[in-house]
Amino acid sequence: RLYQIPFEMPACEAESEIHTLHLVGDFSAPAEFFVTLGVFSFLYAMAALVLYLRFHSLYGENKKLPFADFCVTICFAFFWLVAAAAWGKGLTDVKAATRPASLIAAMAVCQGQEVVCGAGATPAMGLANISVVR
Numbered sequence: 581r582l583y584q585i586p587f588e589m590p591a592c593e594a595e596s597e598i599h600t601l602h603l604v605g606d607f608s609a610p611a612e613f614f615v616t617l618g619v620f621s622f623l624y625a626m627a628a629l630v631l632y633l634r635f636h637s638l639y640g641e642n643k644k645l646p647f648a649d650f651c652v653t654i655c656f657a658f659f660w661l662v663a664a665a666a667w668g669k670g671l672t673d674v675k676a677a678t679r680p681a682s683l684i685a686a687m688a689v690c691q692g693q694e695v696v697c698g699a700g701a702t703p704a705m706g707l708a709n710i711s712v713v714r
Contacts, residue, residue, distance in 0.1 A: 585603045586600050586601065601687070603677060603678065603683075605673060605674070605677045607670040607671075607673050607674050607677075609666075609670070610663075610666035610667045610669065610670030611667060611670055613663050613666055613667070614663045614664065614666065614667040614711075617656075617659055617660060617663045618663075620656075621656050621660065624652065624656065628649060631645075631649075664712060667711070667712055668712045671705075671708055671709070671711075671712055674708075675705060678703060680702060680703075684697045684698075
């Protein structure tokens with residue numbers, strides 16, 4: 581929800597005047613899907629672990645239970661692939677929306693001929709990139 585993030589930009593005409601701008605975009609859905617699937621995967625893994633350890637005889641006697649477990653695991657693997665792809669696309673969109681060059685280009689104060697705007701430090705996205713790879 582980048583539109584909730586404000587940042588201040590000074591106006592060159594009057595040094596005391598400051599404009600508040602907001603970033604553009606809402607890329608929360610892919611991240612929420614990714615996290616929700618991770619939580620459900622964890623809960624299913626814990627339930628399966630309890631089933632394997634506590635009710636091992638039931639798991640061994642019933643032939644439909646291992647097949648159902650296999651099918652649920654395949655579904656989780658497929659949805660995990662979809663969620664990782666969606667989060668990867670969402671992260672790419674977040675990077676594009678927060679790229680310093682894009683933000684500078686959107687600022688009216690930086691459009692003057694005599695004005696030189698610099699981005700400063702480039703944001704670190706290493707941990708975000710790792711979250712997609714996991």
